[in-house]
Amino acid sequence: MRVRVKFAKYGPMKFIGHLELMRYLQSAVRRTEIPVKYDEGMHQRMVMSFAMPLGVGPISSAEYMDIELEAPISTEKAMQQLGEHMCEGLDILDFREVDGGKRMKAMTIVAAADYEVWFREGFTPDWDWKAGLKEFCSRESIPWVKETKKGTREVDMRSWIYDWEIREDKVYLRLCCSVGDNLKPEQLFGEMFRSYGHELPPFALQVHRLDLLTADEAGENYISLGDLGSRIP
Amino acid sequence: MRKLALSDEVLLSVQKPARYLGNEANAVYKDRGKVDIRFAMCFPDVYEVGMSHLGIQILYDMFNRREDTWCERVYSPWLDLDKILRDRKIPLFALESQDPIRDFDFLGITLQFELCYTNVLQILDLSGIPLRASERDESFPIVIGGGPCSYNPEPIAEFFDMFYIGEGEVVYDQLLDLYKAMKAAGKSRREFLVAAASQVPGIYVPSLYEVTYKEDGTIASFAPTVPGVPARVVKQTVRDLDTAPYPLHQLVPFIQITQDRAVVEIQRGCIRGCRFCQAGMIYRPNRERSFERLCRYTDALIENTGFDNFTLSSLSSSDYTCIKELVEYFVDTYGPRGTSLQLPSLRVDSLSLDVMTKLHDARRGNLTFAPEAGSQRLRDVINKGLTEEEILDGAREAFRGGWKKVKLYFMLGLPTETPEDRFAIADLANKIAVAYFQEVPKEKRNGRCDITVSTSFFVPKAFTPLQWAPMYTPSEYLSFASTVYDGIQSVLNRRSIWYKYHEADGTVLEGFLARGDRRCAEVILEAYRLGAMYDAWIETWDYSRWLKACENTGVDMSFFALRERSLDEILPWDFIDIGVTKSFLMREWKRAQEAVVTPNCREQCSGCGAARFGCGICKRESK
Ligand code: SF4
Ligand code: SF4
Numbered sequence: 001m002r003v004r005v006k007f008a009k010y011g012p013m014k015f016i017g018h019l020e021l022m023r024y025l026q027s028a029v030r031r032t033e034i035p036v037k038y039d040e041g042m043h044q045r046m047v048m049s050f051a052m053p054l055g056v057g058p059i060s061s062a063e064y065m066d067i068e069l070e071a072p073i074s075t076e077k078a079m080q081q082l083g084e085h086m087c088e089g090l091d092i093l094d095f096r097e098v099d100g101g102k103r104m105k106a107m108t109i110v111a112a113a114d115y116e117v118w119f120r121e122g123f124t125p126d127w128d129w130k131a132g133l134k135e136f137c138s139r140e141s142i143p144w145v146k147e148t149k150k151g152t153r154e155v156d157m158r159s160w161i162y163d164w165e166i167r168e169d170k171v172y173l174r175l176c177c178s179v180g181d182n183l184k185p186e187q188l189f190g191e192m193f194r195s196y197g198h199e200l201p202p203f204a205l206q207v208h209r210l211d212l213l214t215a216d217e218a219g220e221n222y223i224s225l226g227d228l229g230s231r232i233p
Numbered sequence: 234m235r236k237l238a239l240s241d242e243v244l245l246s247v248q249k250p251a252r253y254l255g256n257e258a259n260a261v262y263k264d265r266g267k268v269d270i271r272f273a274m275c276f277p278d279v280y281e282v283g284m285s286h287l288g289i290q291i292l293y294d295m296f297n298r299r300e301d302t303w304c305e306r307v308y309s310p311w312l313d314l315d316k317i318l319r320d321r322k323i324p325l326f327a328l329e330s331q332d333p334i335r336d337f338d339f340l341g342i343t344l345q346f347e348l349c350y351t352n353v354l355q356i357l358d359l360s361g362i363p364l365r366a367s368e369r370d371e372s373f374p375i376v377i378g379g380g381p382c383s384y385n386p387e388p389i390a391e392f393f394d395m396f397y398i399g400e401g402e403v404v405y406d407q408l409l410d411l412y413k414a415m416k417a418a419g420k421s422r423r424e425f426l427v428a429a430a431s432q433v434p435g436i437y438v439p440s441l442y443e444v445t446y447k448e449d450g451t452i453a454s455f456a457p458t459v460p461g462v463p464a465r466v467v468k469q470t471v472r473d474l475d476t477a478p479y480p481l482h483q484l485v486p487f488i489q490i491t492q493d494r495a496v497v498e499i500q501r502g503c504i505r506g507c508r509f510c511q512a513g514m515i516y517r518p519n520r521e522r523s524f525e526r527l528c529r530y531t532d533a534l535i536e537n538t539g540f541d542n543f544t545l546s547s548l549s550s551s552d553y554t555c556i557k558e559l560v561e562y563f564v565d566t567y568g569p570r571g572t573s574l575q576l577p578s579l580r581v582d583s584l585s586l587d588v589m590t591k592l593h594d595a596r597r598g599n600l601t602f603a604p605e606a607g608s609q610r611l612r613d614v615i616n617k618g619l620t621e622e623e624i625l626d627g628a629r630e631a632f633r634g635g636w637k638k639v640k641l642y643f644m645l646g647l648p649t650e651t652p653e654d655r656f657a658i659a660d661l662a663n664k665i666a667v668a669y670f671q672e673v674p675k676e677k678r679n680g681r682c683d684i685t686v687s688t689s690f691f692v693p694k695a696f697t698p699l700q701w702a703p704m705y706t707p708s709e710y711l712s713f714a715s716t717v718y719d720g721i722q723s724v725l726n727r728r729s730i731w732y733k734y735h736e737a738d739g740t741v742l743e744g745f746l747a748r749g750d751r752r753c754a755e756v757i758l759e760a761y762r763l764g765a766m767y768d769a770w771i772e773t774w775d776y777s778r779w780l781k782a783c784e785n786t787g788v789d790m791s792f793f794a795l796r797e798r799s800l801d802e803i804l805p806w807d808f809i810d811i812g813v814t815k816s817f818l819m820r821e822w823k824r825a826q827e828a829v830v831t832p833n834c835r836e837q838c839s840g841c842g843a844a845r846f847g848c849g850i851c852k853r854e855s856k
Binding site for chain 2: 011012013015016017020021023024026027028029030031038044056057085087088089120202203206
């Protein structure tokens with residue numbers, strides 16, 4: 001039985017990398033009575049996967065972790081037990097049974113991410129970045145050389161910007177976010193800055209991931225990963 | 234939410250920001266306003282090393298059981314953050330509350346090895362606490378030292394307000410109660426120090442003692458200057474480990490640390506009296522925790538930490554009476570869940586091979602022997618009761634059981650050591666290789682066996698029978714190592730043998746700090762001023778700073794490091810009473826020179842003096 005755990009990561013936890021977070025959650029799950037499944041290998045690892053690693057720096061209101069259970073446990077009980085073992089900056093938000101199909105893991109179906117982005121204190125640019133962003137996102141196409149693990153790849157960044165809006169001093173973004181194609185807010189801002197002859201200083205942006213989404217069957221609408229599946233009675 | 238002491242920008246620009254956040258599972262948070270005593274517990278090395286230390290977890294747990302006390306942790310900031318803190322004048326802070334250390338009531342520093350002394354200064358300096366205790370006014374925390382190096386606290390005495398000599402579980406409550414009462418009564422720092430030194434056993438306040446020196450540089454006298462302060466400080470010993478507090482909610486770090494697992498201390502002290510071994514003497518007598526108690530602890534720790542990795546800790550695991558039962562209990566109960574068990578410091582014999590087989594099934598890791606000396610004669614000198622036959626038998630059995638990697642540890646520069654003893658190291662390694670070829674038939678061999686010989690240089694430590702022994706210069710040490718190398722090159726199976734040896738100048742510094750007295754403090758301060766820090770790390774180790782520091786302060790390092798002491802000399806640590814008597818140590822030093830072995834505590838009591846604590850193995854022997 002596959003379960004999707006939704007949690008928020010913020011505060012001191014934003015400095016904790018993905019590997020460390022995984023270690024933390026594994027030991028936290030082991031401290032509970034949740035009947036989690038282990039793989040058959042020599043080291044018997046917990047069967048656990050994440051929709052999309054967040055990395056160090058951003059905060060998030062909706063991270064998703066898939067685990068497999070040996071036996072069912074109610075959403076309420078599981079959330080209460082897990083909640084007791086969360087440190088400051090991690091909140092368990094949901095615990096749902098989801099489609100256990102091979103190609104239905106969160107990491108496989110994730111297609112887009114919603115973000116809110118702002119400049120950290122002391123990093124607000126001294127030029128009209130809002131006008132810049134408006135113009136940048138209104139372009140027909142944005143040729144971009146994406147650096148990947150295997151080398152570089154030429155893509156049109158514009159096609160990965162699904163939605164955007166300037167909300168006072170913050171920017172809302174819906175960006176392509178999947179295993180294969182992925183655009184991070186920092187990359188968008190980096191390119192935008194560069195096209196105006198500026199350099200985005202390191203640590204300038206605070207990124208807040210609002211949610212992760214999957215495309216509906218028609219591929220037209222996006223739905224939150226958190227809306228899939230059902231709570232366990 | 235807690236406000237972090239460091240900005241996002243700082244935390245995002247240093248390596249492993251998790252070192253500075255606290256927030257680990259089982260970390261303790263309290264309300265600042267509701268406690269009377271704020272205690273910062275420090276391990277003066279980087280987080281990953283400090284977090285691996287059991288002693289701190291014991292005290293952290295014990296102090297936090299008190300409602301009136303909040304104990305937090307602090308470790309040495311790594312070099313990247315160290316620089317930022319200095320440049321931006323950010324005071325060093327405790328992990329839990331993120332409050333500056335300077336505002337605490339106590340700063341406790343555990344001293345596990347001598348090469349951390351410059352890091353002690355780093356901690357004080359970054360906290361904004363004057364390095365010398367004499368320069369601290371009422372507003373600063375009481376800086377208290379403990380741990381193995383406090384058995385010769387003299388080289389760093391000037392930096393500490395007090396030392397706790399002994400095992401932490403015993404009188405800390407008494408000390409904290411006294412502090413609380415005196416603080417409430419508005420007493421001064423000095424009044425507290427005098428009261429602690431005179432009323433709380435095991436507390437040593439260096440500023441209340443005066444040392445005078447003879448013309449030849451040795452100590453003429455060492456005595457308290459204040460009435461009521463004891464001339465001798467008696468080490469505090471836990472009599473019954475079963476009733477002593479033990480941390481069952483151990484911290485679970487985010488990042489991988491050196492010892493990344495839950496720890497169960499199965500016993501304290503060691504029945505063997507290896508003459509070079511300080512732990513073997515200062516933790517006498519050997520005391521065991523009961524099997525039943527350990528099973529309960531194991532269960533609770535697994536439940537509370539969620540660790541899938543466990544270690545049974547002790548100085549010599551094989552000597553624990555119920556070791557076999559304990560391993561069986563663990564393997565039966567937790568093996569099916571994939572929880573693994575580490576069992577360090579096993580002697581290689583059929584019992585432990587049996588145990589090891591249970592532990593790692595198919596995996597055959599390294600087999601470790603620590604004969605410490607190559608020849609039987611020299612092993613007798615150091616009282617390492619491990620014979621060549623035992624080593625070879627153990628190796629043969631292990632080879633038959635499928636092991637093929639062997640690690641051998643030796644020390645060089647031992648008293649009475651000759652080139653023959655060094656050649657004997659190569660000889661022994663060769664015999665082990667021969668045993669492999671004899672035991673394992675050709676068709677079953679999967680290549681050669683793999684023997685690693687590691688040598689370190691012997692450093693005489695306080696309260697060991699070899700505390701009077703001489704040391705050598707770095708170049709002499711290197712020549713000892715090259716004899717071993719030549720020896721290995723000359724044996725038949727040289728291609729199965731790898732040789733590694735330790736840094737020599739670090740050894741001499743360690744010797745200097747281990748047997749130094751109060752006059753060494755200037756050198757440590759000067760070395761720190763010249764940039765010395767993290768001296769145990771290759772990245773930062775620079776001997777030239779220390780040589781320069783000696784030169785600048787006019788202190789002769791060789792006087793403290795190299796010189797053989799005469800038996801009538803007053804040693805800087807003589808004022809500490811560890812239970813084991815000086816006359817026993819002298820007897821052992823004499824027997825060492827005659828290469829006569831002394832039986833272990835289980836075979837026969839040798840009347841070392843520790844029986845006076847009335848516990849552990851001594852009690853069993855007298856029954
Ligand atoms: S066996 Fe020897 S070296 Fe090991 S702890 Fe005991 S006394 Fe020390
Ligand atoms: S008094 Fe005897 S039994 Fe006790 S520690 Fe000393 S030698 Fe061992």
